Amino acid sequence: MPYEWVKELPDTPTESEGPLAELHLWPYRSLPRKGFVTFFAITSAFIALPLIAMIGSPVMWGLLPFIVIAMGLMWYLLQRSYRDGDVIETMTLWPERVDLLHRDKTGKTSQWTCNIYWAKVSLHPRGGPVPNYVTLKGNSREVEIGAFLSEDERKELYSELLLALPRAARKQ
Template identity: 50%
Template sequence: MPYEWTSARGADPEAPLEELHLWPFRSLPRRGMALFLGATCALISLPLLAVVGSAVLWGLLPFLALAVGGMWLAIERSYRDGRVLEQLCLWPDRVALTRHNPRGPVQDWEANPHWVTVRLHADAGPVEDYLTLRGGGREVELGAFLAPEERRALYAELQDRMARLPR
């Protein structure tokens, strides 16, 4: 799943008891992107073999290079947009959520864990199984980029970990 819990507090008393990192799933790793673009270039160059040595080659080549360059730029943009990271930290006296956006400001939210409720909206949210945290006078979304089954699993884990916080 594209999230990970860490519980090692270590020697630092200020460190959170539990920490959750969430990120979007990457279905195409960098190596896969290189293979895809290489295969695309190879397949595009096959029809060009028929026109090698003629002026038609120079007429087609810029358009084919533009198509491959456009694919590369689109995939790179997808990677940049996918650099979202949500970090949820649980302490006995507070809960803090930080969202690092790829092209925007960092968003923060904090509340007392005694007043925080974890909610899973089956039908009421903008997506299926909309997961939110309510507390501190606000309701914030958690894991918008997760699949519905991942949000359901995270909901159960989050409720369990919130219940185990020392009061």
């Protein structure tokens, strides 16, 4: 699941100074970094296989530039995909407020803070940029959360937030 509760809400009230709960969200990665290295090595080996038969022939020098361009382009596009998906959202539930911090792929951050008692989570099945769009509303502002998650993951996130926000507000 491309989100996790780093710190979950305690069942009993605590007198700690820190946040009650913390949620981290990130885009799904079908090819992790370790898998990228393996994929690139295997692909390089398979592409180089025909070149072994051509060693010493002028045909090898005709094929080599195209193979180098293909491998370089694959490297660049996969690295660009990793940079474009370098988005993270952090929602922190404090006894008196809820904070949402969004860092986009360029490193620009935006923050939203609201009194936890007034924070409201909403699910928009239609009308948003994606199906089952999840938003947090409070402080006369509505912000998205987890827009990069899949449709089913947004539904699950909505149900978890629907339970977590009132529980955190009661601990106030």
